[in-house]
Amino acid sequence: MDPRTRQKLDKTSELFIGDIPHVRAMNMTVEHMHADGVTMMLPYSKDLIGDPETGRLHGGAVTTLIDSVAGLAVLAAMPDPGPIATLDLRIDYLRPARPGLPLRAHANCFRLARQIAFVRASAYHDGDPDAIAAAQASFIIKGYGGGLQADGRSA
Amino acid sequence: MSLLELVDRCRRLADPQLLVTEIPYARFLGIRTSVGDGGLLTVLEFRDSNIGNPALPALHGGVVGALLETAAILELLWAHEAEVVPKIINITVDYLRPAGPRDTYAKALITKQGRRIANVSVQAWQEDASKLIATADCHFLLPGLEPG
Numbered sequence: 001m002d003p004r005t006r007q008k009l010d011k012t013s014e015l016f017i018g019d020i021p022h023v024r025a026m027n028m029t030v031e032h033m034h035a036d037g038v039t040m041m042l043p044y045s046k047d048l049i050g051d052p053e054t055g056r057l058h059g060g061a062v063t064t065l066i067d068s069v070a071g072l073a074v075l076a077a078m079p080d081p082g083p084i085a086t087l088d089l090r091i092d093y094l095r096p097a098r099p100g101l102p103l104r105a106h107a108n109c110f111r112l113a114r115q116i117a118f119v120r121a122s123a124y125h126d127g128d129p130d131a132i133a134a135a136q137a138s139f140i141i142k143g144y145g146g147g148l149q150a151d152g153r154s155a
Numbered sequence: 156m157s158l159l160e161l162v163d164r165c166r167r168l169a170d171p172q173l174l175v176t177e178i179p180y181a182r183f184l185g186i187r188t189s190v191g192d193g194g195l196l197t198v199l200e201f202r203d204s205n206i207g208n209p210a211l212p213a214l215h216g217g218v219v220g221a222l223l224e225t226a227a228i229l230e231l232l233w234a235h236e237a238e239v240v241p242k243i244i245n246i247t248v249d250y251l252r253p254a255g256p257r258d259t260y261a262k263a264l265i266t267k268q269g270r271r272i273a274n275v276s277v278q279a280w281q282e283d284a285s286k287l288i289a290t291a292d293c294h295f296l297l298p299g300l301e302p303g
Contacts, residue, residue, distance in 0.1 A: 022215035025204035049179040051240075053158060058180035059243050060221020067217040083208075086216040090247040 001034075009033045012075050016068075023068055026061070035077050037108045040069040044100050055099035062133050063091055065105045066121050070137040073107035074117040083142040084117065091135040101125050103132065115141050158240050162232045171195060171233050178225075184218060186225055195233050197226035199259040206256065214254040219279060222261050223248060223291035227275040230263035231295060241273060241295035254288040257281055271297055 013030040017023055026048070032039035042048075042065045050058025067089055075081040097103055107121035116138055123133040158177075165173045171188045175181045185200035199205070199214075199222040207215025224246055231241045259281055266274040273295040280287050 019209060020215070021204050021206040021209065022218060023207075047179050047183040051158070052177055052179065058178065058221065059224050059246070060184070060217065061180060063220035063224065063246070063248075064215060064217025067215070067220065071216075083210070085208075085253065086248075086250045088247065088249050089216065089220065090245065092245045093243050 005035075008081070009035070009076055012081050013038075013072065016072055016075070020068075022064065026064060028065065028068060030072065031104070032106075033072070033076055037106060038069055038073040038076050039104060039106045040065060040072065042103045042105070044102055049099075054096075057097045057099075057103065059091075059093060062093070062097065062103065062123055063089070065103060066091060066107070066123055066133065066135045067137070069105040069107040070119040070121045070135065071139065073109045073119050073121070074112070074139050074141075077109035077112045077117065078141070084139045085142060087116070087138040087140050089135065089137040091133050093133050094131050097123075097132050098125055105133075112141075117141060158232075166233070171229060174229065174232065175225075180221070181225055184221060186222060188229055190233075193262070195226075195230055195263070197222065197229055197261045197263075199261070201257050201259075208253070211253055212256050214256075214259065216248075216250060219250070219254055219259065219289050220246065220248045220291070222259060223263075223277040223279055223289060224293065226261035226263040226277050226279075227291070227293045227295070230265060230275060231268075231273055234265060241297055244272075244294040244296050246291055246293045248289055248291045250289050252286060252288045254279075255281060259288065260284075268297075273297060 013033040029041050048057050048061040105123040109119045111118040119137045121135040122131045124131045175188050185202045188197045205214050205218045206212050261279040263277040275293045277291045279289045
């Protein structure tokens with residue numbers, strides 16, 4: 001990968017972690033950032049428990065991790081990252097997350113059209129081939145003005 | 156006290172809020188609930204830590220998803236004589252409008268409760284109930300009772 005692309009990707013992930021209050025509040029981190037895939041990690045915390053009897057994470061915490069990593073995967077795939085918004089998100093909960101363990105999620109933007117991006121993501125525990133959740137999401141690429149400018153380039 | 160015992164207590168006291176205070180993640184997000192003429196209403200209080208896009212500002216999509224899911228579970232626990240805690244199978248969230256820096260309300264509707272599967276749909280809005288910010292459809296598994 002050329003250094004400029006690496007720099008752009010690193011800058012994007014730093015802003016993502018640093019500038020988004022909810023990402024900071026959940027202590028999520030970016031472990032791998034590449035145009036063809038992004039990995040994020042959510043550390044276990046008692047604040048994220050949904051079932052106090054078992055200590056298992058609330059499904060919403062998994063949703064948040066997946067929405068975040070999916071959005072970041074779109075930004076990683078964009079030549080010129082800009083504002084995006086989630087259009088829809090579907091999550092299949094395959095197994096309960098294990099209490100006490102960090103949860104990771106990997107996402108890949110498998111189709112980046114001019115106005116819409118499509119992402120597949122999965123959440124899992126490190127070293128365990130059995131996924132916790134499988135997801136698909138679509139995003140709107142904002143700021144696409146459409147049409148041509150005077151010099152013949154797209155807006 | 157188990158979750159089901161808690162649900163029972165909440166129902167006897169007609170106060171679902173007790174349920175929510177027992178769920179750490181609901182406290183973390185600032186989710187509360189109340190019962191009115193229209194049934195159960197779940198509210199996500201605005202907090203800076205729930206922001207996902209500081210430029211707009213707008214709430215994080217995952218937080219909105221969590222609100223919708225929580226409203227669905229609470230509706231199932233509250234509305235029916237639950238003998239088992241429902242397990243979520245999947246959720247599909249549609250994001251309709253950016254959710255601004257204010258409280259968000261959610262109302263769940265049990266579309267169908269069968270013997271093993273419940274279908275729940277949820278709607279969320281902010282200051283105008285006719286301008287939804289998001290909707291969700293969820294499926295829950297109602298685990299079978301173990302043979303005696």
